[in-house]
Amino acid sequence: MRMLFVGDVVGRAGRKGVQKHLPDLVERFRFEFVVVNGENSAGGFGITESIHNDLCDAGADVVTLGNHSFDQREALVFITRTSNLIRPINYPEGTPGSGAGLFETKSGKRVLVINVLGRLFMQPLDDPFAAVDKALADCPLGDACDAVLVDMHAEATSEKMGIAHHLDGRVSVVVGTHTHVPTADHQILAGGTAYQSDAGMTGDYDSVIGMDKEEPVNRFLTALPRARFEPASGDATLCGLAVELNAHGLAERVAPVRVGGRLSDALPDWD
Incomplete structure (x- = not known):
């Protein structure tokens, strides 16, 4: 089975990047399952129901979130009726939505x-x-499911690496999100789990982690806010991680994905 994970979609530019590139990637590489991180897809902060639906129409089977899960207040409501929208599992008990879901290809x-x-x-x-x-x-690999993908939304690479080694051999993929810059450490760990510290964002890289450059630079210079952060609006690079699994749900091949925008293209060298 081939799976594709698409990194944090940032604003309108990121959404356009998904709509432009994802359908072709799915068809070309025959991805059977696609997960997209959408926590920055609504103006850089959170997600709306219509945006979630657009990501799914473009090819996402599941949309994951992160620390901005509920920045858009409507997410508190529509997440309860949207089975393929997954927020972090370690939110306190009683938080709307679910942190894990079992899906069928x-x-x-x-x-x-x-x-x-x-x-x-x-x-x-x-x-x-x-x-x-x-x-x-509750749902072990090889028994209750055929594959497990973990989106580790975290700041520290050490914590991402730590959880990957902790889960090695028990999950198919651990992929990091949140820092919006693709790392070069895609690999298959000793136990067969595919790993990358950060998939990178899907957005305009002529920016400060997806945001228009002027206001972030101003705050670094003055430590004072002058305006709201706004997503950069240029051509987006879609960034992600492609994984091919064996019959046991562990990784046989892993490759970075980058297409469009300012970054150099990277695609799987697969038939």
Whole structure:
């Protein structure tokens, strides 16, 4: 089975990038399952129901979130009726929505998607390691599901690497999000789990992590806000991670994906 993960979609530019490139990628590489992180898709902060639907229409089977999950107030409501919108699993009990979901591909394979938020330099939520362990105990790879993808939305690469090694051999993919810059460490760990510290964002890279440059630079210079952060509006690079799994749900091949915009293209060298 081939899976594609698409990194944080930032604003209108990122959404356009998904709509422009994702359908062709799915067709060309025969991806059976696509997960898109959409937590910055609404003006850079959160997600709306119409944007979620647009991402799904472009080819996303599941949309994950992060620390901006509920920046758009409507998300508190529509997430409760949207089974393929996943917020971090380690939010406190009673938070609307779900942090994990079991989904079926067109060929009938079962994929568990888990979204989890790191704690280093982030909100002090529940233990991400324990939260993922519990989800896997309820739905273990090779028994209750055929593949497991974990979106680790975190600031610190050490925490992302730590959870990946903790989960190695028990999940198919651990992919980092949140820092909006694609890392060069895509690999298959010793136990067969595909890993990348950050998939990168899907947005305009002529920016400061997806935002129009002027206001972030102003705040670095003056430490004072002058205007709101607004997403950059240029041509987007779609960034992500492609993984091919074996019959046991572990990775056989992994490749970075970058297409469009300012960054150099990177695509799987697969038939």
